[in-house]
């Protein structure tokens with residue numbers, strides 16, 4: 001869809017350490033993967049947003065909207081009397097999210113291209129929300145500081161971020177463990193680690209924000225209930241494949257994409273493994289009064 005924005009070949013545009021672009025780009029495959037992943041994440045995000053205090057009537061800014069799924073969830077929670085403005089720095093993602101909002105008949109959601117930490121808006125928001133966005137910033141605390149400017153006094157900053165440090169299987173399913181290592185190592189090597197647990201608290205402190213509330217959810221299931229998560233892992237490996245190879249983390253032969261999904265599932269079943277998946281980190285706080293907009 002948008003090879004002009006580094007979407008078709010993630011490795012070509014995003015392999016430099018510290019590169020602020022999203023490592024997986026915005027190809028059709030990646031946007032479809034985000035939608036499938038959103039179905040898996042929806043109950044967790046919903047719980048984080050609710051517990052943090054997203055409620056009817058609120059006006060919400062969503063940062064890094066991608067295909068728009070978090071904005072749509074927030075729109076449901078704020079209802080007809082509230083509103084959501086989704087933002088993404090990639091215009092093609094904004095176009096797709098806008099089209100999806102139209103197809104769903106949602107009138108309380110709009111999307112705008114750009115980095116909201118740097119944009120100006122006509123109004124302040126009751127809350128800023130974001131999912132899977134802070135770890136991809138060169139300086140997450142700078143983004144938090146920029147976003148807090150857009151909040152009403154005591155407005156909410158609510159994030160749902162990933163962490164791969166706790167993934168494991170027991171008895172071991174070596175291909176699963178190996179695939180998670182490919183993902184973890186590759187994203188670290190690109191300078192865009194998908195682990196945010198070790199940085200989350202410090203990022204809020206460095207942005208002079210009150211100590212955040214933190215929650216952790218983890219996918220955890222026995223062999224017969226792991227299919228959806230294993231397919232999510234396989235989707236990530238497929239999206240990340242050129243970068244995994246380019247970074248020298250694994251070869252195309254090691255991965256053997258044509259048989260990868262089948263082998264992954266067969267091994268977990270054969271070993272009757274319990275699978276621990278990615279951790280989902282909820283992190284939120286209220287912002288002190290902003291001085292400018």
Ligand SMILES: C[S@@+](CC[C@H](N)C(=O)[O-])C[C@H]1O[C@@H](n2cnc3c(N)ncnc32)[C@H](O)[C@@H]1O
Nearest residue numbers: 022034064065066088089090114115116131132
């Ligand atoms: C992993 S995707 C997550 C999309 C969506 N939040 C979800 O959970 O389905 C991250 C998105 O954030 C966008 N993004 C990353 N940094 C951004 C920034 N500083 N400003 C605006 N968008 C950003 C990327 O373009 C990408 O679409």
